[in-house]
Amino acid sequence: MNITRPFLFCLIIAPVLVTPARRACGGEPAAFQLKAEAKVDGAGIFLTQLVAPTLHAPLPILRLAPAPVLGQTMSLSRQQIIDLAKVSLPDLDTTNWSGPLTVRISRRVRQLCEAETADMLRAALQKDYVGARGELEIHFSRPWQPETVPDEPLSLHLTEVPSAGVLPNLVAGFELWCGQERIGSWQAPLQARVWRDTPVAHSPVSRGQLLRDADITLERRDVLTQHEPCIPFPVTDASLEAVSGMQAGSPIWSRLTRERPVLRRGQVVEGVFQQGPMTISLKVESLEDGALGQTVRVRNPKTRRELYGKVQNEDLVLIAL
Numbered sequence: 001m002n003i004t005r006p007f008l009f010c011l012i013i014a015p016v017l018v019t020p021a022r023r024a025c026g027g028e029p030a031a032f033q034l035k036a037e038a039k040v041d042g043a044g045i046f047l048t049q050l051v052a053p054t055l056h057a058p059l060p061i062l063r064l065a066p067a068p069v070l071g072q073t074m075s076l077s078r079q080q081i082i083d084l085a086k087v088s089l090p091d092l093d094t095t096n097w098s099g100p101l102t103v104r105i106s107r108r109v110r111q112l113c114e115a116e117t118a119d120m121l122r123a124a125l126q127k128d129y130v131g132a133r134g135e136l137e138i139h140f141s142r143p144w145q146p147e148t149v150p151d152e153p154l155s156l157h158l159t160e161v162p163s164a165g166v167l168p169n170l171v172a173g174f175e176l177w178c179g180q181e182r183i184g185s186w187q188a189p190l191q192a193r194v195w196r197d198t199p200v201a202h203s204p205v206s207r208g209q210l211l212r213d214a215d216i217t218l219e220r221r222d223v224l225t226q227h228e229p230c231i232p233f234p235v236t237d238a239s240l241e242a243v244s245g246m247q248a249g250s251p252i253w254s255r256l257t258r259e260r261p262v263l264r265r266g267q268v269v270e271g272v273f274q275q276g277p278m279t280i281s282l283k284v285e286s287l288e289d290g291a292l293g294q295t296v297r298v299r300n301p302k303t304r305r306e307l308y309g310k311v312q313n314e315d316l317v318l319i320a321l
Contacts, residue, residue, distance in 0.1 A: 032059070034078060034099030039108040040067045041152050042179055047085055050076070050103050062088055070150055070183065073106040108151040112176075114144035120156040121172060121188065128158060129165045134196030134223050136166065141189035150178045159185065166192050168224050193222040198251050199233035205246040210260065211235045214242070216252060229254045239291065261289035262314040263296065271298060271309055271319045284309070284317060295320075 033052045040049055047062040064084040068074045076084075078101050082094045118138055126136045160173025170190055176183040198221040205214045212235045231240070231252050241260040246252065263269065263286050271284035282300065290296035290311040298309050298317055309317030 031096045031098065032094075034081070034097065034103055036100045037104045037106070040105060041108055042067050042150060042181055045076075045105060047081070050081060050105075052099070060089065068105060068107060070107050070109070070178075070181070071148075073104055075102050075104050077102050109148050110151040111146040112149045112154075113146055114140060117144055117147075117188075120154070121174060121190070124156050124158050124174070125161070125166055125172065125192075129161060130194055134194040137193045137195060139191045141169070141191055144188070147184070147186075149176065149183055150181075152178050154178055154183070160187065166194065166224070168192055192224060194224050195220045196223045197233075198223070198226075199230050201246045201248050201250050201252060203248050205242050205252075207242055207245050208260075209242050210238070211240045211242060211252065211257060212238055221251065226251065231257055259291035259294075261291050263290040263311050263317070265289050268301075269298075269315050269317055271300075271307070271317050273319045273321060275321060284319070286317070290317075 035050055035052055038045075038049045040046070044063045044067050045065045047064055048059050050064075051059055062085060064081065065076075078097065078099075081103065082092075082097070085092050085094070118140065122136055122138050125138065130136045155177045157175045157177060158172065159175055160171070162170050168191065170192060171187055172190055173185065173187045175185045197218040199216050200219045200221070201214065202217045203215040205211070205216075211231065216233065216235070218233060231254050233252075237259065239260040240257050242256060243258050244256055246256060265286055265288050267286045268283055269286060271282050273280040273282075284298040284307065285301055287297040287299055287306070292311055292313070295308055295310050296317070297306055298319070299306050307319050309319045312318055
């Protein structure tokens with residue numbers, strides 16, 4: 001087998017493959033045409049952005065200079081571009097470049113719409129001010145006017161929020177950043193809601209009814225309109241009862257519940273004094289309802305003296321000395 005031809009063929013095409021930016025097919029200098037205008041991002045001005053693409057001699061990805069500031073333009077002459085490119089590629093062939101003598105360069109931009117701005121604001125307020133309280137929903141009180149921003153990823157930093165945090169109506173101040181570049185600052189009047197699953201009476205709850213037996217469901221409610229806490233749900237405390245009646249559709253507020261008393265007002269129970277090895281017991285009258293572990297007022301029926309005791313069970317109170 002004759003292996004000379006493939007070997008010679010590789011020697012012939014090798015210079016073309018190794019230096020694509022210097023020579024095109026046929027050994028002639030590569031022809032590159034500059035663009036009249038170029039759009040760049042914040043990463044900088046790259047040689048490939050200023051030259052029209054060619055299949056015969058692709059250019060290396062080479063950063064020439066920082067990008068212009070948003071809203072401003074800059075111009076680079078052909079000679080400036082060549083000089084900047086040769087700083088990193090001294091052997092770059094530029095003898096056959098064509099096109100305009102000057103390239104006008106500006107940033108790639110887009111319009112920031114109301115929906116995208118609201119999404120970024122909602123995410124920032126949710127993270128820093130709402131957290132696990134619920135799911136934040138916001139709307140602009142006035143229409144958002146589209147803003148010209150870089151066509152790149154943006155980040156939003158909150159600069160002003162009411163001291164009380166997220167309210168049903170608030171004004172939020174914020175800045176927009178593109179990497180390390182500050183785009184601008186704004187203030188936006190907002191309407192907010194924080195949605196959370198809330199325990200609600202599905203049917204009426206009567207006074208004294210155990211909540212574990214009540215018809216309670218979860219409904220999504222705006223907690224910004226609620227000014228007091230609800231009970232944890234599902235109900236795991238078997239002794240939790242309603243202290244007043246509740247209508248269907250009413251949230252189950254914590255203040256309307258309590259542990260079911262094991263001791264009732266007016267009930268006569270055993271009162272025990274303990275001090276070291278000494279124990280004294282007597283009958284006392286409870287002056288109020290009391291749950292297990294709760295401290296209640298009791299009275300000695302004989303002396304009419306009021307005392308305080310900790311409820312041990314439905315028949316026993318430990319008197320405090």
